[in-house]
Amino acid sequence: MLSQKVRNLKPSATEEIDTEVKMLKRKGVDIISLGAGEPDFDTPKNIRDAAAKALNSGKTHYEPTKGDFELREAIVRKLNDDNKINADPEDIIVTVGAKFGIYLAAQTILEKGDSVLLLDPAWVSYESIAKLSEARVTRIVTKEEEGFIPELDIIAENVDKSTKIIIVNSPCNPTGAVYPPRILKSIAEIAEDNGSYVLSDEIYEKLIYKGEFYSPGSEYDNIITINGFSKSHAMTGWRLGYVHAPKDIIEGMVKIYQHSASCVTAFAQMGALEALVSKESEKFTQEMVREYRRRRDFILKLIEKSDIFECKKPEGAFYVFPSYNLKLSSIEFTKKLLREAHVATVPGSAFGECGEHHLRMAYTVPNEEIEEAFIRMENSIK
Numbered sequence: 001m002l003s004q005k006v007r008n009l010k011p012s013a014t015e016e017i018d019t020e021v022k023m024l025k026r027k028g029v030d031i032i033s034l035g036a037g038e039p040d041f042d043t044p045k046n047i048r049d050a051a052a053k054a055l056n057s058g059k060t061h062y063e064p065t066k067g068d069f070e071l072r073e074a075i076v077r078k079l080n081d082d083n084k085i086n087a088d089p090e091d092i093i094v095t096v097g098a099k100f101g102i103y104l105a106a107q108t109i110l111e112k113g114d115s116v117l118l119l120d121p122a123w124v125s126y127e128s129i130a131k132l133s134e135a136r137v138t139r140i141v142t143k144e145e146e147g148f149i150p151e152l153d154i155i156a157e158n159v160d161k162s163t164k165i166i167i168v169n170s171p172c173n174p175t176g177a178v179y180p181p182r183i184l185k186s187i188a189e190i191a192e193d194n195g196s197y198v199l200s201d202e203i204y205e206k207l208i209y210k211g212e213f214y215s216p217g218s219e220y221d222n223i224i225t226i227n228g229f230s231k232s233h234a235m236t237g238w239r240l241g242y243v244h245a246p247k248d249i250i251e252g253m254v255k256i257y258q259h260s261a262s263c264v265t266a267f268a269q270m271g272a273l274e275a276l277v278s279k280e281s282e283k284f285t286q287e288m289v290r291e292y293r294r295r296r297d298f299i300l301k302l303i304e305k306s307d308i309f310e311c312k313k314p315e316g317a318f319y320v321f322p323s324y325n326l327k328l329s330s331i332e333f334t335k336k337l338l339r340e341a342h343v344a345t346v347p348g349s350a351f352g353e354c355g356e357h358h359l360r361m362a363y364t365v366p367n368e369e370i371e372e373a374f375i376r377m378e379n380s381i382k
Contacts, residue, residue: 013350051271067094084218098228098241108252121351176314
């Protein structure tokens, strides 16, 4: 017999679609996937070589739960230099992917009766992670015509003494919205006045196409900063993330971590270290971001020509989140496109009510495949 909380848990829509796409491809079906939320680049060779060298030199034993000390020192330098966050190695924990960092933070802070504020549409796992901690979820509506930027008055109206965490994700999955610094500062202050934390998911930090990235942890003490290597260095399969948070939060997370995953794979952490300290790695990230900017501009031109889709210009991540003018739910439309056009997308409703009648499309395939995908989609509804 499964527990009630597991029976109530919904599968991850994005991972379910990715799994189905891979199964269809194994059967020989010619699928173009605009559904995968990961870079299509391989991890840079210098990073792979650093991990292989560590493996071959015997770095195969348990690491401290917080992570390799040299790696945490490099993360501290990165946070200081790039994010203006005054960090210390003891305030850092290296996690089995950024998602596990979010899960640990939720398990550390939340309990039954608490609530979490999400900015809708929001990444699919936030709500499930909150509910696994027996917390309630309040969704704050954002509007497409305003670029999915949240309204501060609505956030303030929905915060109460039960609110323990406000989750912000900028650049945002699924919309690609980048929240202005004034919005993030105001959210941090609303949370601070209420005695709440802001969990700032910064995994798409490097994938920003306009303006400068802002970390609220640079100015406020009530911030849990989540980041990792999956999107910035094409290391999704390595499962490497990190968290910076107040010391008591970190110590609570460590206790849960010790009794679950223990630590991140030892030699993989040396790949993460190379990602942070190498100029070669930095150059790779810059080139990858330039390519995604080109693809973003290309897919927006296709959307502009389309009779089906409309879309606000995203300023970050590698997603577009177009609305469409058909009388189909986003789940129905997604299934139709996969079945008839052999194009994989993600239904907008997976990200919340504000996502209905939208699709998330990742431009993580070459432009030739993006163009072919749009030809197939247009043909499937004629």
